Amino acid sequence: MMKWFYLLALCASFTEACAASFKIECPAQIASTSLRLSGTPTGWRGHVSSPLFLHNAAPIDGPPEDLGSLMGETIKESKNHWVIRYSLDGPFPKGKWFTCDYGSLNEVSLSRQLPGNTMECTVTGRKGVHAGENTFEIVCRN
Template sequence: MQHQRWLTGAACCLFPMLTQAAMPAAHACPESVPEASISLNAVPAGWTPYIGSPLYLSAAAPIDGAPARRGQLVPSGESTKQGGTTLSYRLEGPCPDGKWLQCSYSVHGEVTLSRRMDDSVSLCEFTYRKGRKAGQNEIDIDCR
């Protein structure tokens, strides 16, 4: 009986933490783009496309305006510590088309996913660490 009460007590304290940890961060990039979501259309006659693996996250940065505008921003600072490199971006001034988070996939960022951020965001820090796959980076994003 006492053992059962301990489990109940532990569950009430542990499950809220697990639930909170499982929630996605407001400014986080998906780790990869699944191969099932990638398609090649209008390939040259006689060729058969095959996509054998997902595209992994390689870079992330804030951009000025929607992705088609290509409003790449320059970092305002860079620091290296504990095996990671942090790029800082100051997002001050007007962004009439909004502030966006752009996540780039594949070795050279040929595919991007973008999401509009709140206009009140004024600073973003991106901490990069090498991922397990070729060209992959693990990126912690802190925008406020």
């Protein structure tokens, strides 16, 4: 009981030590019905036969069209499991964003802006059941 009270007092005094964390959940896939081909050559008809599965997840510098990839620090890495920590300290003139990339070559992405006070994101990844698919647990902190 005393340790818990001490921790609460410490957090009240030093908010950095007890920074708020939040999770991000990327959709596991983009349905084939969400994907449309346009501008196909004359006489050709497009068809999307399967969904695109989640392949990568990471914070980025600025909106997705800026292609602002960040280098993370690999904390753990094996064939089927990895943990990467991304520091978001420093200037981000166009904002801090998070991207979820789909397809084995990250052909399609869904992105959203992070709160400006986000300081770090840790991405834990595992191989999924489909070819090129990965699953992620993403925890960011302010």
